[in-house]
Amino acid sequence: MSQNICPNCQLELEWQDGKYHCESCSTVFIKKAFCPDCEAELEKLQACGAASYFCNSCNELxxxxxxxxxxxKA
Ligand SMILES: [Zn+2]
Ligand SMILES: [Zn+2]
Structure with a gap:
């Protein structure tokens, strides 16, 4: 299940060349994850095939x- 939705047109984004692309508005997006506790940008870790997020500020997953x-917008 995918939840990659264009913030402009609410349409599903396409994964292309390491970025997300919206066909409808021709805009390229970068996905960012933010910590729910301190609002810092999270680092995405690829472990055992599953993605997890690490906060350098909280120093925890x-x-x-x-x-x-x-x-x-990229
Ligand atoms: Zn769009
Ligand atoms: Zn944090």
Whole structure:
């Protein structure tokens, strides 16, 4: 299940060349994750095939279900 939605047109984004691309508004987005506790930008870690997020500020892993995902214009 994908939840990568364009903030402009609410349409599903396409994964392309390491970025997210919206066909409808021709905009490229970068996915960013923010810490639910301190609002710092999280580092995405790829471990055992599953992505997890690490907060350098809290110095701990954050559950994927709790992180705040934001799409910024590239
Ligand atoms: Zn769009
Ligand atoms: Zn944090």
């Amino acid at each position: 954050k559950s994927k279900s709790r992180v705040r995902i934001q799409f910024d």
